[in-house]
Amino acid sequence: MEKITREEARALIQQERLDRIAEAKKIKSYINHYGYSDVTPYEVVEVISDQTVVVRQMDAELDPNWKMEAHVGGFAAHVVNNGGEWIITSNPKNPTYRARWSKAKGQWQMRGGMRMRMADQPRKFYDYNF
Numbered sequence: 001m002e003k004i005t006r007e008e009a010r011a012l013i014q015q016e017r018l019d020r021i022a023e024a025k026k027i028k029s030y031i032n033h034y035g036y037s038d039v040t041p042y043e044v045v046e047v048i049s050d051q052t053v054v055v056r057q058m059d060a061e062l063d064p065n066w067k068m069e070a071h072v073g074g075f076a077a078h079v080v081n082n083g084g085e086w087i088i089t090s091n092p093k094n095p096t097y098r099a100r101w102s103k104a105k106g107q108w109q110m111r112g113g114m115r116m117r118m119a120d121q122p123r124k125f126y127d128y129n130f
Contacts, residue, residue, distance in 0.1 A: 021106050028118040031055055031099060031108060035115075041088050041122030042099075051101040055110065059091045060124035086124040 004012075027047055033040040046054035063085035099110045108116035 030119045030122045037127040039125040056096045060086045088122045
């Protein structure tokens, strides 16, 4: 194994950081809002610039075939199959909002600092254990 200098190691770490930021900044078809453990799906409906997009929340309905499995524990019970199975659909009647890339925080954000992450697929997650 070949040794590298401290400066070379720092340069590699910095390049990895820049690559992660570039990947996170890429505009995709969907953007998901992360609020602690819950996730809410949005779709990108318009690209204003490489730092601003217009998004619309998608409708997410719990799959009627999904059954919660809970065991005694936690506050009242512990849900084993946490999150549920969701049917996610677009709804043109939902209002639109602007999401902007925050250079300072290295992430997409929407009104009030809501953390967003671009995605190839919409994702809904509801944490039943809270």
